[in-house]
Amino acid sequence: xxxxxxxEIARARAERQAxxxxxxxxxxxxxxxxxxxxxxxxxxxxxxxxxxxxxxxxDRSGRLRADPALFIRCYTPAYRLIIVGAVHIxxxxxxxxxxxxxxxxxxxxxTAFATVERFPDTTVTHEWPDVALETLAPDAQxxxxxxxxxxxxxxxxxxxxxxxxxxxxxxxGSRRTHAARLERFAAHGIDGSERLRAPVGxxxxxxxxxxxxxAIIAEIIQTRYRTT
Amino acid sequence: MTQRAESEVDEILTQxxxxxxxxxxxxxATVIDTWGSSPRPVGSHLAVADTGGFVGSVSGGCVEGAxxxxxxxxxxxxxxxxxxxxxxxxxxxxxxxxxxxxxxxYVERVE
Numbered sequence: 001x002x003x004x005x006x007x008e009i010a011r012a013r014a015e016r017q018a019x020x021x022x023x024x025x026x027x028x029x030x031x032x033x034x035x036x037x038x039x040x041x042x043x044x045x046x047x048x049x050x051x052x053x054x055x056x057x058x059d060r061s062g063r064l065r066a067d068p069a070l071f072i073r074c075y076t077p078a079y080r081l082i083i084v085g086a087v088h089i090x091x092x093x094x095x096x097x098x099x100x101x102x103x104x105x106x107x108x109x110x111t112a113f114a115t116v117e118r119f120p121d122t123t124v125t126h127e128w129p130d131v132a133l134e135t136l137a138p139d140a141q142x143x144x145x146x147x148x149x150x151x152x153x154x155x156x157x158x159x160x161x162x163x164x165x166x167x168x169x170x171x172x173g174s175r176r177t178h179a180a181r182l183e184r185f186a187a188h189g190i191d192g193s194e195r196l197r198a199p200v201g202x203x204x205x206x207x208x209x210x211x212x213x214x215a216i217i218a219e220i221i222q223t224r225y226r227t228t
Numbered sequence: 229m230t231q232r233a234e235s236e237v238d239e240i241l242t243q244x245x246x247x248x249x250x251x252x253x254x255x256x257a258t259v260i261d262t263w264g265s266s267p268r269p270v271g272s273h274l275a276v277a278d279t280g281g282f283v284g285s286v287s288g289g290c291v292e293g294a295x296x297x298x299x300x301x302x303x304x305x306x307x308x309x310x311x312x313x314x315x316x317x318x319x320x321x322x323x324x325x326x327x328x329x330x331x332x333x334y335v336e337r338v339e
Contacts (some may be wrong), residue, residue, distance in 0.1 A: 001257055001338050010241045026261065028308040028336055033318065061271030063260065071260045071334065073271050078235055101235055 003031045007041075009075050016077040018056045023071045024062075037161060041069075078103045079141045079224065084129050084157040085148025086114035089172070092213035093145065094122045100144075100217055105158065107132040108148065129157035132163070143168035143220045155184065162192055168223045170200035170216065197223075234285060238274050243283040244338060254338040255280040255299035259286050259331055263314070266329035274333075278303050286333050287313065298335050326331040 031040030053129035086108035143162035146154035178198040201215030276299035287293035314330030
């Protein structure tokens, strides 16, 4: 592998862009495949390039079906989790999500909640959730969990998340709270009944903040692998 | 504004760059095939410096020693190698995979 390729991979990761390396295993000839087009030693046919693009999209490293003498290693951006509400459960969810490989952002305009003391290793934004979500622009590799219990914070975040391609949108709250939320959304012409996961998390039966955090990240992981 | 998960790939890339800055030569090992239950997915990397130091994992610890050895040879002669490990391997007891799976690993020098 050329050092220059490793630098390009590092740059693509910093910019949250997918990139891939194709290797001819027999002799080690290689090409690099950023979004703007391939570079390197391999002359690849259009069917092979089409498979390379497809595999980049779905993060499927392996021998190419179109030519098993070639191996592709896809480097796709880390999945993200946006947590709305710098609440107690968020203090447990943020490190659990990082452990599962997610980039975590916490959104809470209440500066008393979102403090460095409560979230020592996590980045927090104090913007209002609708503004923050616009900046963060959830994509198909992003999960959004609204945990604040306050409709003033949760609702605008959830409405923005439901309008985005986020692969997971969940909200804390009882079934009754959720029914009321769906009614509020319906009044604005938004149907959250299909995509919005509430009560958030797998039903593990746990009650502590740590247990609920694990139930939430478990559901997010399950959803991620079901949809890709 | 977003905390980056300390993902394995970033950790490996950072370490490789550090080694190169220290004028160390480096090899990169990659899992290219898996059969049966294998501990690490296709694409998993192990980077090895000419000092024998390594970062990352191709098998969760079962065969790393043998891969490091092969990596040192690759660093020396520059020729990429393919390695296979599994319980059917005659070295099963020394470097086999406890899980019963098989993996193929490609080892190349960073030029």
